[in-house]
Amino acid sequence: MTTSKPSPEPNAGFVTIDHTADVALRVWAPSVERLFVEAARGLLSLLTDPETVTAREGRRLEVSGLDLEELLVAWLNEILYRFESEGLLLAEVTSAELSAGEDDHRFGARCRGERYDPQRHPPGVGVKAATYHNLRIAPDRLGHYDVTLVLDT
Amino acid sequence: MSNAADIDVQRITDTLWEIPRTGGMRVPGRVFLDEPMLARARREGGLRQVVHVAHLPGIVGYSLAMPDIHWGYGFPIGGVAATDPTQGGVISPGGVGYDINCGVRLMTTALEAKEVRSRLEAMVTALFRDIPTGVGSHGAIERLSDRALEKVMTRGARWAVEEGYGDAADLPRTEEEGCLAGADPAAVSPRARSRGREQLGTLGSGNHFAEIDQVDEIYHPEAAAEFGLREGQITLQIHTGSRGFGHQVCDDYLKVMGRAVRKYDLELPDRQLACTPLDSPEGRDYLAAMACAANYAWANRQTLMALAERALLESLRIAPRDLGMRLLYDVCHNIAKLEQHEVGGAPRRLCVHRKGATRAYPPKDARNPWRLGQPVLVPGDMGTVSFVCLGQEGSLEKSFGSTCHGAGRVMSRREASRRFRGQDLVAEMRGRGVLVMAKARGTIAEEMSEAYKDVSEVVEVTHRAGLSLKVARLRPLAVIKG
Numbered sequence: 001m002t003t004s005k006p007s008p009e010p011n012a013g014f015v016t017i018d019h020t021a022d023v024a025l026r027v028w029a030p031s032v033e034r035l036f037v038e039a040a041r042g043l044l045s046l047l048t049d050p051e052t053v054t055a056r057e058g059r060r061l062e063v064s065g066l067d068l069e070e071l072l073v074a075w076l077n078e079i080l081y082r083f084e085s086e087g088l089l090l091a092e093v094t095s096a097e098l099s100a101g102e103d104d105h106r107f108g109a110r111c112r113g114e115r116y117d118p119q120r121h122p123p124g125v126g127v128k129a130a131t132y133h134n135l136r137i138a139p140d141r142l143g144h145y146d147v148t149l150v151l152d153t
Numbered sequence: 154m155s156n157a158a159d160i161d162v163q164r165i166t167d168t169l170w171e172i173p174r175t176g177g178m179r180v181p182g183r184v185f186l187d188e189p190m191l192a193r194a195r196r197e198g199g200l201r202q203v204v205h206v207a208h209l210p211g212i213v214g215y216s217l218a219m220p221d222i223h224w225g226y227g228f229p230i231g232g233v234a235a236t237d238p239t240q241g242g243v244i245s246p247g248g249v250g251y252d253i254n255c256g257v258r259l260m261t262t263a264l265e266a267k268e269v270r271s272r273l274e275a276m277v278t279a280l281f282r283d284i285p286t287g288v289g290s291h292g293a294i295e296r297l298s299d300r301a302l303e304k305v306m307t308r309g310a311r312w313a314v315e316e317g318y319g320d321a322a323d324l325p326r327t328e329e330e331g332c333l334a335g336a337d338p339a340a341v342s343p344r345a346r347s348r349g350r351e352q353l354g355t356l357g358s359g360n361h362f363a364e365i366d367q368v369d370e371i372y373h374p375e376a377a378a379e380f381g382l383r384e385g386q387i388t389l390q391i392h393t394g395s396r397g398f399g400h401q402v403c404d405d406y407l408k409v410m411g412r413a414v415r416k417y418d419l420e421l422p423d424r425q426l427a428c429t430p431l432d433s434p435e436g437r438d439y440l441a442a443m444a445c446a447a448n449y450a451w452a453n454r455q456t457l458m459a460l461a462e463r464a465l466l467e468s469l470r471i472a473p474r475d476l477g478m479r480l481l482y483d484v485c486h487n488i489a490k491l492e493q494h495e496v497g498g499a500p501r502r503l504c505v506h507r508k509g510a511t512r513a514y515p516p517k518d519a520r521n522p523w524r525l526g527q528p529v530l531v532p533g534d535m536g537t538v539s540f541v542c543l544g545q546e547g548s549l550e551k552s553f554g555s556t557c558h559g560a561g562r563v564m565s566r567r568e569a570s571r572r573f574r575g576q577d578l579v580a581e582m583r584g585r586g587v588l589v590m591a592k593a594r595g596t597i598a599e600e601m602s603e604a605y606k607d608v609s610e611v612v613e614v615t616h617r618a619g620l621s622l623k624v625a626r627l628r629p630l631a632v633i634k635g
């Protein structure tokens with residue numbers, strides 16, 4: 001198991017877990033919004049060394065889904081799409097907003113980052129997509145979330 | 154992932170084991186393994202996934218796995234499942250995978266290994282220069298127009314031939330002649346198109362590669378002669394798929410399937426198995442989009458083959474006839490196809506999912522032009538060997554005409570990265586007789602032979618099980634990776 005730099009709050013964070021053919025991301029947080037932010041940080045730690053990424057340009061990203069699981073998969077796949085199509089690496093995710101209606105979940109956030117530069121950003125894992133494998137997002141008795149996502153690599 | 158110690162496994166032969174039906178399984182599971190592999194598959198979680206796949210509506214016969222089985226999301230890698238559209242059978246994008254029509258093609262040449270040994274460095278440098286590799290790499294060919302992309306989707310390898318990449322003689326030497334029927338671009342999202350326009354003619358990253366090999370052993374002289382293989386010959390392999398285009402089609406349709414599972418009230422043990430009846434609008438749309446991605450992958454491999462041929466001609470400064478590059482065969486190993494199979498003596502049209510498995514049609518099958526059986530290409534990792542095999546009679550009844558697809562990982566990418574940290578792997582590989590060029594240093598560590606099951610053991614099991622016979626072994630001399 002590999003842990004990236006400690007999260008600023010002890011009750012939110014992520015670790016990446018090895019699987020034989022794939023990589024999993026375990027993410028925990030006291031709210032769904034924070035969970036999504038931590039998942040984005042975890043994904044960045046797989047794509048490159050997060051220390052090398054600075055917030056140079058901003059973008060607002062939005063995704064929608066049937067339920068929270070689909071929304072989280074859509075969120076990570078949106079980040080992967082931005083990386084692949086524009087070379088965008090996200091250093092910061094702020095103003096995260098969630099709206100949850102029946103069969104209509106939406107998540108939006110203000111994201112800041114920079115374009116991938118092979119000279120400065122060490123290549124990480126080639127992540128193809130986030131998967132739904134055994135994915136379940138539900139709060140525990142104290143309202144905390146703890147979720148494991150399998151990524152196809 | 155899960156504790157598989159509780160899965161009951163019964164020995165059928167020394168290469169075939171059965172998981173009897175329990176709970177919601179609609180059919181038993183069957184895995185082609187020898188005994189040491191079975192112990193590993195139990196520990197690793199692949200067997201649990203064979204059990205999960207056996208829950209799919211309309212599954213016929215058995216939920217199968219090949220000896221290169223390893224844990225994947227949803228379906229195991231090495232998994233084969235056939236479903237019957239007339240019995241509520243489903244199609245599951247997770248049973249195809251994100252890299253739709255990931256596959257391999259093998260080219261023979263007129264070159265002898267001993268003649269080109271001193272030129273290998275120049276050859277691999279030219280391949281690495283002319284074939285775009287790595288995460289986010291763009292095509293060596295021009296960005297596709299919308300019209301050109303539509304042709305790629307509907308014509309597959311034939312589009313590439315029409316654009317001057319390779320020639321029409323390559324098409325009969327490609328599974329499905331390089332074009333899966335039923336492709337409909339209307340079923341493909343704008344986002345998949347935008348990813349597809351940029352990436353045709355790229356190799357990608359991870360386990361994808363282009364490799365110069367030497368034929369170092371022939372097991373079946375008659376088949377080797379039919380395939381144009383001889384000892385000491387230089388061959389070239391290309392392993393890649395549909396790139397971001399296929400990933401996006403899979404992602405788009407997993408969303409569609411999430412809704413279909415509710416609409417058709419399907420009960421599944423894992424959300425990644427999300428599926429829809431073949432006979433539903435959602436099922437028809439996925440098949441149409443998947444065929445577009447499959448065709449994109451064939452166009453990609455056909456284009457890359459031509460780029461590789463030009464690179465080799467230039468680096469060796471010889472004429473095409475002296476290089477004598479010829480496509481031996483191109484197989485896909487992540488796909489679902491509607492095929493005719495016999496079940497209980499009656500012909501049935503089934504949807505065969507192969508996720509990390511290769512079609513292996515037997516001799517004299519009208520669906521392949523080969524006298525002795527369909528060529529099966531089983532790439533190994535970059536440090537060991539690859540195999541050319543021959544589809545066998547037994548494959549039809551035992552595995553819906555399927556066999557293994559490769560070695561299968563035994564060590565995670567990160568574990569491999571840690572294991573080889575700080576070592577000069579290019580020098581290490583050179584010591585093993587293989588020149589390696591990769592965009593990312595980490596890729597070499599992740600792909601070291603130690604991270605993979607021994608492909609020789611895998612093909613030994615399919616050989617003994619009567620799915621596919623060994624024809625020839627290829628030893629890598631030079632590899633390019635992402």
